[in-house]
Amino acid sequence: MTTSMPDAVHTRTADLVDTTASERASAAAPRRRRLSRPAWVSRRTALILVLQLAILGGFLFAWETAIRRGMGSEVFFSRPSLIWDELLAYVTGPEIVTDSYATISETLLGFGLGAVLGVLVGLLVGRYSFFRSVSSPFLTALNALPRVALAPMFILWFGIGMESKIYLVASVVFFLVMVATESGIRTIDPDFLMMGRAIGSTERHMFVKIVLPASVPALFSGLKLGAVYALLAAIFGEMLAADHGWGRKIALGSQSFQPAAVFAVLVVVLVFALALNGLMSAIERRLLRWQS
Amino acid sequence: MTETSPAIAIRGVTHNFIRRGQDPMLAINEVSLDVAEGEFIALVGPSGCGKTTLLNLVAGLVPLQQGRIEVRGRLVEKPHRDVGYISARDSLLPWRTAEGNVAYGLEVRGVPKRERLERARSMLGLVGLAGFEKSHRSQLSQGMRQRVAIARTLATEPELLLLDEPFSALDQQTKLLLENAFIEIWDRSHRTVVMVTHDIEEAVAMADRVVMLSHRPGEVIADIPVDLPRPRDAAEIRYDARFREITHGVWELLRGELAQLDPAQI
Numbered sequence: 001m002t003t004s005m006p007d008a009v010h011t012r013t014a015d016l017v018d019t020t021a022s023e024r025a026s027a028a029a030p031r032r033r034r035l036s037r038p039a040w041v042s043r044r045t046a047l048i049l050v051l052q053l054a055i056l057g058g059f060l061f062a063w064e065t066a067i068r069r070g071m072g073s074e075v076f077f078s079r080p081s082l083i084w085d086e087l088l089a090y091v092t093g094p095e096i097v098t099d100s101y102a103t104i105s106e107t108l109l110g111f112g113l114g115a116v117l118g119v120l121v122g123l124l125v126g127r128y129s130f131f132r133s134v135s136s137p138f139l140t141a142l143n144a145l146p147r148v149a150l151a152p153m154f155i156l157w158f159g160i161g162m163e164s165k166i167y168l169v170a171s172v173v174f175f176l177v178m179v180a181t182e183s184g185i186r187t188i189d190p191d192f193l194m195m196g197r198a199i200g201s202t203e204r205h206m207f208v209k210i211v212l213p214a215s216v217p218a219l220f221s222g223l224k225l226g227a228v229y230a231l232l233a234a235i236f237g238e239m240l241a242a243d244h245g246w247g248r249k250i251a252l253g254s255q256s257f258q259p260a261a262v263f264a265v266l267v268v269v270l271v272f273a274l275a276l277n278g279l280m281s282a283i284e285r286r287l288l289r290w291q292s
Numbered sequence: 293m294t295e296t297s298p299a300i301a302i303r304g305v306t307h308n309f310i311r312r313g314q315d316p317m318l319a320i321n322e323v324s325l326d327v328a329e330g331e332f333i334a335l336v337g338p339s340g341c342g343k344t345t346l347l348n349l350v351a352g353l354v355p356l357q358q359g360r361i362e363v364r365g366r367l368v369e370k371p372h373r374d375v376g377y378i379s380a381r382d383s384l385l386p387w388r389t390a391e392g393n394v395a396y397g398l399e400v401r402g403v404p405k406r407e408r409l410e411r412a413r414s415m416l417g418l419v420g421l422a423g424f425e426k427s428h429r430s431q432l433s434q435g436m437r438q439r440v441a442i443a444r445t446l447a448t449e450p451e452l453l454l455l456d457e458p459f460s461a462l463d464q465q466t467k468l469l470l471e472n473a474f475i476e477i478w479d480r481s482h483r484t485v486v487m488v489t490h491d492i493e494e495a496v497a498m499a500d501r502v503v504m505l506s507h508r509p510g511e512v513i514a515d516i517p518v519d520l521p522r523p524r525d526a527a528e529i530r531y532d533a534r535f536r537e538i539t540h541g542v543w544e545l546l547r548g549e550l551a552q553l554d555p556a557q558i
Contacts, residue, residue, distance in 0.1 A: 195383035198353060199397045200373040200449065209399070213387050290387045290428045 078259035087264040102244040103234050104272065106162050110169025111230040114224055118174040122181025127211060143175045148236055155241050165237035172233040173226040180222020184215035220284045227276050297365060299452060299484040300327040300350060305359030307345055319345050320404055321509035331487040334479065334495035334502045338550055342510030343488045344456055350486065351377050352455050363452060373401065376450030380457040384429040390416060390440050391425040397448035415443040420474060435466035442474065455487040471498060471526035479488040480521050492546065496539045497526045503543055513536065514545050
């Protein structure tokens with residue numbers, strides 16, 4: 001019977017402490033795979049890109065032709081070539097600087113304020129049931145309230161300058177980030193907490209070294225959503241009342257039947273939104289390298 | 293501490309599972325047990341006999357309801373830093389590297405960064421993972437993860453080791469390798485060990501004494517000394533006649549216990 005046993009069983013104790021060859025191979029394999037990508041993957045990527053460009057081009061072409069042939073009113077729908085002219089005029093003109101400065105500042109400052117407070121409150125409420133019990137009715141009620149409905153009040157309280165939009169943005173971002181952080185903490189793998197306790201962690205270590213890093217993935221889903229809503233809230237606030245900003249420009253353009261101007265600003269908004277999202281994803285990838 | 297005082301003294305411990313909206317369920321009934329300094333004991337019994345609960349009570353992870361547990365003359369109230377705990381699940385922190393995980397217990401104890409990483413690396417070498425210091429959990433096989441978990445606990449140099457089915461999540465080969473690695477390391481220090489396991493062969497191959505608990509409520513029904521020579525080889529010893537005799541005896545006892553059960557209860 002002994003002769004039919006696998007080699008590993010026969011190895012003497014000293015070798016037994018060492019890792020088996022199969023264990024090493026299975027652990028090293030994914031790293032090797034990542035380096036060389038088969039050729040068909042890049043061909044597939046190229047095909048996807050070509051199709052995407054074709055869909056975009058086709059859509060713009062159809063839009064342009066339909067309006068030129070009178071299938072819709074230019075006053076309501078505009079068309080891509082007019083929007084392009086308007087866009088060129090906007091980005092080379094003086095207004096874009098003050099508008100972009102206002103909207104970007106409101107978005108980023110409001111986002112930063114809301115996110116920092118959201119993470120802090122989310123951590124406290126998620127970790128300590130006492131805080132949760134005390135604050136939950138208030139937080140639930142405030143969260144259920146559509147905060148954009150408060151936008152006119154923010155303008156009343158903080159004026160038509162940037163301040164009112166920063167607070168509006170922060171109030172929207174705060175709840176998104178807080179809820180995500182809290183749920184991240186409450187869904188931590190209980191094994192981590194058990195291990196932390198068994199090995200003798202202090203509360204500070206549990207919080208900083210286990211709870212906080214373990215909630216980063218959930219926290220980031222909240223931050224990414226928060227970034228989208230931050231821009232939305234800033235633009236919405238500006239549409240109500242503002243000195244400068246993309247939202248104000250959109251409101252003016254639509255009120256004066258200049259759809260090309262509205263679409264031109266939307267292109268600028270889109271570029272910023274994509275850049276913001278890209279930045280968030282890059283930070284997330286950097287922080288969550290270990291997840292691969 | 294005198295020669296005769298036990299490393300662990302369990303006296304009349306009774307434990308109920310308290311479930312919301314239901315009557316409490318008696319899980320452990322009047323268990324008393326001594327574990328001598330440097331002794332390796334295995335706790336076996338049918339599933340649901342409360343052996344893990346008993347271990348968690350000794351670890352201070354579950355609050356004691358009735359009775360008394362002393363570890364090296366000290367009443368157990370909460371997890372103590374002299375006690376190491378290893379479970380079937382590796383619980384490695386996935387954002388840390390292997391060495392970062394092993395260093396965690398030392399970090400908690402305030403060991404300076406350089407020293408703790410040095411010790412972590414040498415512990416990884418001891419469990420056969422030299423060269424994997426910078427690997428994350430996702431890059432390690434199940435057996436390697438469990439090695440890291442064992443290294444993490446051993447790195448803190450606990451006086452007492454509590455193991456909750458530490459090898460049960462592994463395939464048969466890896467399990468033999470790790471059992472051997474563990475007893476080899478244990479042979480160097482002879483720390484007191486309590487290991488919960490459902491694997492009778494593992495219990496006999498590794499321990500000095502096998503203690504069997506009955507089905508719920510858990511009571512000690514047998515205490516079998518394992519008079520096999522050391523150092524042992526966890527794989528080779530399975531072909532030893534005496535090993536088979538003891539294993540057979542333990543199995544007969546367990547079968548007697550299982551026979552009394554209503555199959556629906558298991």
